[in-house]
Amino acid sequence: MSCNWGTELWDQFDNLEKHTNWGIDFLERYTKFVKERADIELSYAKQIRSLSKKFHLKRSREDDSRFTWCVAFAATLQQLNDMAAQREDLADCLHTQIACDLTRYTQELKAERKTVSQAGVQGRFHVLGVFQSKRRFERDCKEAERAQHVSDRIDLDNKADGEKQKQQAAEESRKEYVTSLNQFNQDQHQHYRTLVPVIYQRIQDMEERRIERIAEAMRSAAESERKVLPAASRCLDAMMDAAESIQPRKDTGHVVEVYKSGFDPPGDVEFEDYSANMRRSISESSYLDNRAEGRKHSRKLWPFLRKNKTRPPDRSWQRVEE
Amino acid sequence: MSCNWGTELWDQFDNLEKHTNWGIDFLERYTKFVKERADIELSYAKQIRSLSKKFHLKRSREDDSRFTWCVAFAATLQQLNDMAAQREDLADCLHTQIACDLTRYTQELKAERKTVSQAGVQGRFHVLGVFQSKRRFERDCKEAERAQHVSDRIDLDNKADGEKQKQQAAEESRKEYVTSLNQFNQDQHQHYRTLVPVIYQRIQDMEERRIERIAEAMRSAAESERKVLPAASRCLDAMMDAAESIQPRKDTGHVVEVYKSGFDPPGDVEFEDYSANMRRSISESSYLDNRAEGRKHSRKLWPFLRKNKTRPPDRSWQRVEE
Numbered sequence: 001m002s003c004n005w006g007t008e009l010w011d012q013f014d015n016l017e018k019h020t021n022w023g024i025d026f027l028e029r030y031t032k033f034v035k036e037r038a039d040i041e042l043s044y045a046k047q048i049r050s051l052s053k054k055f056h057l058k059r060s061r062e063d064d065s066r067f068t069w070c071v072a073f074a075a076t077l078q079q080l081n082d083m084a085a086q087r088e089d090l091a092d093c094l095h096t097q098i099a100c101d102l103t104r105y106t107q108e109l110k111a112e113r114k115t116v117s118q119a120g121v122q123g124r125f126h127v128l129g130v131f132q133s134k135r136r137f138e139r140d141c142k143e144a145e146r147a148q149h150v151s152d153r154i155d156l157d158n159k160a161d162g163e164k165q166k167q168q169a170a171e172e173s174r175k176e177y178v179t180s181l182n183q184f185n186q187d188q189h190q191h192y193r194t195l196v197p198v199i200y201q202r203i204q205d206m207e208e209r210r211i212e213r214i215a216e217a218m219r220s221a222a223e224s225e226r227k228v229l230p231a232a233s234r235c236l237d238a239m240m241d242a243a244e245s246i247q248p249r250k251d252t253g254h255v256v257e258v259y260k261s262g263f264d265p266p267g268d269v270e271f272e273d274y275s276a277n278m279r280r281s282i283s284e285s286s287y288l289d290n291r292a293e294g295r296k297h298s299r300k301l302w303p304f305l306r307k308n309k310t311r312p313p314d315r316s317w318q319r320v321e322e
Numbered sequence: 323m324s325c326n327w328g329t330e331l332w333d334q335f336d337n338l339e340k341h342t343n344w345g346i347d348f349l350e351r352y353t354k355f356v357k358e359r360a361d362i363e364l365s366y367a368k369q370i371r372s373l374s375k376k377f378h379l380k381r382s383r384e385d386d387s388r389f390t391w392c393v394a395f396a397a398t399l400q401q402l403n404d405m406a407a408q409r410e411d412l413a414d415c416l417h418t419q420i421a422c423d424l425t426r427y428t429q430e431l432k433a434e435r436k437t438v439s440q441a442g443v444q445g446r447f448h449v450l451g452v453f454q455s456k457r458r459f460e461r462d463c464k465e466a467e468r469a470q471h472v473s474d475r476i477d478l479d480n481k482a483d484g485e486k487q488k489q490q491a492a493e494e495s496r497k498e499y500v501t502s503l504n505q506f507n508q509d510q511h512q513h514y515r516t517l518v519p520v521i522y523q524r525i526q527d528m529e530e531r532r533i534e535r536i537a538e539a540m541r542s543a544a545e546s547e548r549k550v551l552p553a554a555s556r557c558l559d560a561m562m563d564a565a566e567s568i569q570p571r572k573d574t575g576h577v578v579e580v581y582k583s584g585f586d587p588p589g590d591v592e593f594e595d596y597s598a599n600m601r602r603s604i605s606e607s608s609y610l611d612n613r614a615e616g617r618k619h620s621r622k623l624w625p626f627l628r629k630n631k632t633r634p635p636d637r638s639w640q641r642v643e644e
Binding site: 248260 | 332337352362373377456460463506511534536547551582583587
């Protein structure tokens with residue numbers, strides 16, 4: 001079967017108009033869809049970006065970067081930020097390259113459609129003239145006939161004049177009728193055999209281009225979204241690497257580096273003998289035996305209970321209630 | 323350098339407490355981050371899903387499925403819906419499997435930390451007793467000394483008694499001092515050499531487990547997001563296939579199938595001769611020559627200008643002004 005609108009659908013202008021209108025509506029609807037998709041992507045990207053910003057560790061603790069888990073989290077947030085940027089690019093592509101182009105194209109298509117319709121209007125033909133001349137011819141013929149009947153009954157002097165006059169009038173209107181009928185048939189033939197095929201073919205071309213344009217936009221949209229995936233994949237790999245780079249032992253080691261005082265734990269408190277100046281009857285050996293004196297201190301001693309200590313002792317474990 | 327908190331950071335309890343507190347804060351902060359990320363994903367998924375729903379073509383035009391571009395758009399929306407479902411799964415995984423688990427773990431860690439701190443409190447030792455007994459000893463020694471000086475000057479009868487009494491008191495307080503000093507030194511030794519190493523080591527273990535848990539959560543989060551990519555890729559491939567399956571020529575062909583009336587364009591309107599009953603002096607051949615009669619109609623004729631037409635003609639091109 002032929003698919004040519006110009007020859008097959010010559011009498012379906014209203015339906016074609018409805019159909020192509022639906023096509024343009026769809027074009028606008030699809031454009032709206034792409035725009036709304038772009039808006040969703042943009043809002044998503046913004047949320048992701050502000051999440052990344054919100055959770056970035058405050059630099060108040062300047063030693064954050066010593067700890068692998070801090071570094072890993074910072075890297076995760078950085079990657080998240082990159083992913084937000086990719087989504088923003090996608091949103092921009094959907095909006096600028098696809099939706100805006102489609103909007104422009106829709107305007108062009110509407111303008112072209114209008115031009116084609118106007119070409120059709122110029123080619124309209126009218127049957128009014130034919131009807132008028134046809135009726136006049138009919139009336140004149142009847143009058144000529146009546147005149148003929150009258151002349152058959154009355155005197156011959158006036159007879160020929162009246163009949164001949166009416167016949168001449170009928171002859172005139174017949175010529176006019178013939179001329180307008182010929183013109184009509186000529187116009188009608190040109191309309192259905194030349195104009196309609198050309199215009200409808202153009203409408204079909206426009207429709208096919210519109211559909212091709214939609215297909216193109218759909219391809220571009222999917223393609224631009226597909227481009228995000230490898231980039232997103234790289235970000236996720238980087239996040240995974242960041243997580244893998246966390247080393248708990250290294251981190252607790254850093255805590256030692258940061259906080260170690262270098263002091264040894266306090267040794268025994270020594271006995272202070274206030275009885276040195278006393279005359280004593282009891283030997284001091286009794287208590288000296290119990291003292292754990294003579295413990296060797298290989299490292300520097302923590303200056304226990306002295307004032308102006310350079311490093312405070314672990315107070316929390318002691319309740320010095322002096 | 324040794325990384326053992328138990329031996330290296332014996333005097334840094336406050337700092338360790340601050341550091342591990344920071345660790346727990348981070349755990350809670352990271353949990354919050356994952357939850358917020360999950361919320362963003364969920365809201366994104368919902369928006370995508372409702373976009374897909376909103377643009378699904380109304381079934382009012384039951385012939386939508388005839389047109390490849392309609393089918394392609396429906397497929398695109400379906401894939402978009404699937405992508406929303408994947409994002410919902412991701413949100414659910416982030417929320418339920420990661421954030422909720424972390425919350426539970428944080429509670430456990432806090433409880434464990436409390437237990438460890440309490441164990442530390444039980445092991446506290448006090449210097450108060452030593453100070454008190456030391457002072458008492460000092461005072462008694464001074465009094466004994468004073469008694470000695472006095473007895474050196476006064477009569478010998480009372481001398482021995484007073485001095486001896488004071489000496490005995492000094493001796494008593496010395497014993498008490500020695501006992502409390504020994505107890506203190508013993509407690510202190512046990513504290514710094516046994517308790518602190520054990521407890522601080524446990525705090526370090528907790529810290530290392532906490533960091534390992536964070537690393538695990540980060541890995542899981544990246545992994546669950548990475549799982550979305552191949553699924554998303556398949557959806558985008560399907561969208562691309564849908565776009566590729568659009569066939570403009572097939573679609574305009576379907577329009578012919580749907581709307582074709584099967585009628586031929588109208589032929590010429592025939593001349594109606596009202597002058598048949600007239601006596602005529604002029605030959606009819608003059609106008610018959612111009613008529614394009616005898617055109618052959620191989621297909622069924624469109625019933626031009628007849629009433630009760632089965633198929634209306636293409637009215638838009640004619641302005642019948644009767």
